[in-house]
Amino acid sequence: MLIGCPKEIKPQEFRVGLTPAAAGEAIGRGHSVIVETNAGMGAGFSDDDYRAAGATVLDTAEEIFAKADMIVKVKEPQAVERKMLREGQLLFTYLHLAPDPEQTHDLLASGCTAIAYETVTDNNGGLPLLAPMSEVAGRLAPQVGSWTLQKANGGRGVLMGGVPGVGPAKVVVIGGGVVGTHAAKIAAGMGADVTVLDRSLPRLRYLDDVYGGTFKNQYSTAAATAELVQQADMVIGAVLIPGAAAPKLISRAQLSTMKPGAVLVDVAIDQGGCFETSKATTHADPIYEVDNVMHYCVANMPGAVARTSTIALGNATLPFMLSLADKGWKEACAADPHLLNGLNVHAGKLTYAAVGEALGLDSITGQDALNI
Ligand SMILES: NC(=O)C1=CN([C@@H]2O[C@H](COP(=O)(O)OP(=O)(O)OC[C@H]3O[C@@H](n4cnc5c(N)ncnc54)[C@H](O)[C@@H]3O)[C@@H](O)[C@H]2O)C=CC1
Numbered sequence: 621m622l623i624g625c626p627k628e629i630k631p632q633e634f635r636v637g638l639t640p641a642a643a644g645e646a647i648g649r650g651h652s653v654i655v656e657t658n659a660g661m662g663a664g665f666s667d668d669d670y671r672a673a674g675a676t677v678l679d680t681a682e683e684i685f686a687k688a689d690m691i692v693k694v695k696e697p698q699a700v701e702r703k704m705l706r707e708g709q710l711l712f713t714y715l716h717l718a719p720d721p722e723q724t725h726d727l728l729a730s731g732c733t734a735i736a737y738e739t740v741t742d743n744n745g746g747l748p749l750l751a752p753m754s755e756v757a758g759r760l761a762p763q764v765g766s767w768t769l770q771k772a773n774g775g776r777g778v779l780m781g782g783v784p785g786v787g788p789a790k791v792v793v794i795g796g797g798v799v800g801t802h803a804a805k806i807a808a809g810m811g812a813d814v815t816v817l818d819r820s821l822p823r824l825r826y827l828d829d830v831y832g833g834t835f836k837n838q839y840s841t842a843a844a845t846a847e848l849v850q851q852a853d854m855v856i857g858a859v860l861i862p863g864a865a866a867p868k869l870i871s872r873a874q875l876s877t878m879k880p881g882a883v884l885v886d887v888a889i890d891q892g893g894c895f896e897t898s899k900a901t902t903h904a905d906p907i908y909e910v911d912n913v914m915h916y917c918v919a920n921m922p923g924a925v926a927r928t929s930t931i932a933l934g935n936a937t938l939p940f941m942l943s944l945a946d947k948g949w950k951e952a953c954a955a956d957p958h959l960l961n962g963l964n965v966h967a968g969k970l971t972y973a974a975v976g977e978a979l980g981l982d983s984i985t986g987q988d989a990l991n992i
């Protein structure tokens with residue numbers, strides 16, 4: 621198979637879909653790899669690194685999209701990229717379609733087959749291609765939140781760990797999955813007083829067993845959330861209902877109950893955000909204020925630490941990418957129901973029910989798509 625990797629064009633996105641090591645593995649199995657010039661620069665990989673792995677470096681994204689059988693990326697294709705996708709072409713990347721009707725429309729119109737990293741599953745009920753970026757975004761969340769809490773950035777001027785004689789910041793994490801657990805660990809490590817809310821009792825039991833001495837946890841009801849949010853210096857949004865739009869757990873009216881200068885970090889923004897007042901921002905202009913509450917809502921947080929993130933993502937995508945290249949998408953998905961769960965679009969049809977529900981569109985099952 622001819623595998624193509626364009627340079628990411630989303631603002632301030634420095635990750636790359638294929639590492640030289642991944643390109644080398646595919647080439648070692650008889651595939652060919654084309655990479656856009658400078659695609660890996662932001663993550664510290666030069667064109668020569670890709671050439672040394674056996675890949676061919678091309679000058680433009682147009683050539684990559686025109687030639688490749690499979691496009692491997694990081695972020696959802698931007699409008700100009702979507703115009704270059706063609707019928708029968710395989711796209712393997714993050715999509716986050718539920719909050720994005722324009723992208724969904726364009727992917728359906730292109731006739732391509734699109735497998736979304738974020739809905740591929742594993743045997744443990746996890747999301748193996750989302751997990752590494754959730755680990756990164758979770759660990760970054762208290763870091764960017766504490767920067768936003770600084771007075772010069774609009775925050776209330778509270779230090780995460782406090783100092784002797786002055787108490788620490790109060791941090792509330794809504795959602796105790798991968799993002800939430802990593803966020804809570806780092807916030808607690810910075811000395812903050814941390815409470816994690818989740819709606820899954822098995823998850824709360826796990827958090828209690830493993831991290832009981834490090835941070836508190838509580839069942840996530842609207843009442844518990846309202847009470848904790850009033851006292852919080854920082855709230856980190858980390859909920860997920862896979863593939864679906866995030867539920868709104870803090871309303872605009874609730875902002876007036878919060879401390880002026882408190883900070884909301886909405887990591888769930890890529891699924892539409894879990895605070896009513898969240899709107900996606902970029903690394904170039906990451907924060908804004910609503911009703912005296914600071915918001916950080918960057919939808920591609922891991923891009924800020926592109927080298928760590930690229931290598932972590934590449935480790936997770938490699939076996940799936942190789943399976944798609946070796947077998948073609950149909951055989952690979954027929955053999956692996958977890959990879960089939962990643963199928964969101966095929967031949968003009970939506971193939972992921974939660975996306976259809978979020979956007980009011982009809983969908984077919986992945987199994988049906990295998991027969992088209
Ligand atoms: N902004 C960014 O750059 C990034 C965003 N993300 C996003 O972060 C979000 C979280 O991802 P993960 O932690 O990997 O998901 P996860 O599935 O590991 O955890 C989500 C948790 O939310 C809980 N939950 C669901 N509804 C809830 C509610 N009403 N109240 C409290 N908890 C609730 C679930 O029980 C689960 O434990 C996703 O939307 C993901 O796409 C992930 C990586 C990067």
Ligand SMILES: CC(=O)C(=O)O
Pocket residue numbers: 695714716738750753754890919920921922923
């Ligand atoms: C998960 C995701 O969307 C990201 O890493 O950008």
Ligand SMILES: [Mg+2]
Pocket residue numbers: 714716890919920921
């Ligand atoms: Mg994202």
